[in-house]
Amino acid sequence: MTAVLELRGVTKSYGDRQVLKGIDLTVNEHNAVALIGASGSGKSTLLRCIDLLEDIDDGDVLLDGEVITDPSVDPIKIRRRLGLVFQAFNLFPNMTIAENVALGPRRAHREPKDEALARAHELLERFGLEGRERDYPDRLSGGQQQRVAIVRALATNPRALLLDEVTSALDPELVGEVLAVIRDLKRDGMTMVIATHEMAFARDVADEVCFLHEGLIAERGSAEQILTDPQRPETQRFLRRILETQRL
């Protein structure tokens, strides 16, 4: 098994508050790792640190064996090899759906316009968004917008996909269509790190579940084991709280 992403003792503080207190994590090729934990436990920060949108204080992040958090590494080149999907979609409102998807390939990877747009159409069609290419994002439902955001992240053929609570901003009836897309990606062998509150979904797609608590991975294991037989009291407490609102 090849490790695509590796984190070694990653720490990150905002001012006096240490958000990540030493994270070790390995994500193997074709695997999906789910990050669960309360809001503020550091899930989003961890994903942003992997995509180099935040500078880490200490430790290393490796992509395909290369230390990407080294100051000599150009973060732009690394981001071009990773995909990140945000909780709030963050589509570009000044561009059509097709232009949103084609922006990375065109500007970051210098693909010719026609080629990038043709591929954007192809990808949008594959994810059931055909016919919306010329629409602006505000014409789409939340679920559709998030699917476009996933397609946009895929357009640059990322080595791994980072998903930051991609269903948390959606109305409950729209969650399913987005999760279905991620299940498809998992089936196709995409390497993924998924921060999520959807426990049933985590059990479905994740090869490993990590429970983040106060900036540390308090417990990790197979989805089945963590979700049905957690060992640590913090994990048990967290899952009990989650279960009050969701059913496994």
Next chain:
Amino acid sequence: MIVTSPGWTSVRESFFSWYWFRHSFSDVLSAFWLDVKMFLILEAIVLVFALLVALCRNSRAPALFPLRLVATVYTDLFRGIPTILLIFLFGFGIPGLAIKGVPTDPLVLGGAALVLSYSAYVAEVYRAGIDSVHTAQTAAALAVGLTRGQAMRYVVVPQAVRRVVPPLLNDFISLQKDVALLSILGVIEALRQAEIDQGLNFNSTPLVAAALLYICVTVPLARVLDHMQARARRRQQAVMV
């Protein structure tokens, strides 16, 4: 009140004389074309130059610190000096230096003063627009592999400009009127021509003719502005629903 006031008859004769209006209108109108031309040229330069200043002020790279400093000092300084004073300084000060190769045409010098004065304001308008585009948009642009410069160019600036169109139009209207300040350098634009006619005929009606011409441009501009603001409001509400 005005019409019944004791001085009305003489004011009407000296400001609102139909005879002198017709007599001077064509003079003032042809001079007014210079205002319109100057306005269009200056506004185009202001729009581009002010955006450059705003981008300098918003730059983050440490290497660009000198540029950031120059841009900050520039906006502070030129917003602090009255426009009319700048036009004096440029129009009479620069030719006084008698440096070879430096233009002495009052149109160029006065125009430069107006551009520098207005760009300082407009740069701040742009900057407010750029700041109002959420950092999440920049993060999303970086995440798809864009450089900071590309994120600005393709994602942030297009959204920022759209948001600041109403305040930009406001400065448009203001600049359109302030072109008349060039008259103090002897440029024969509408106000100056009106003053000349006024002096020749001992009648102030040409000034009213000039005012009318300014209104003919600024009022439609203001209506366009209202329309755009209403549209922006509707869009905002549509987003919030």
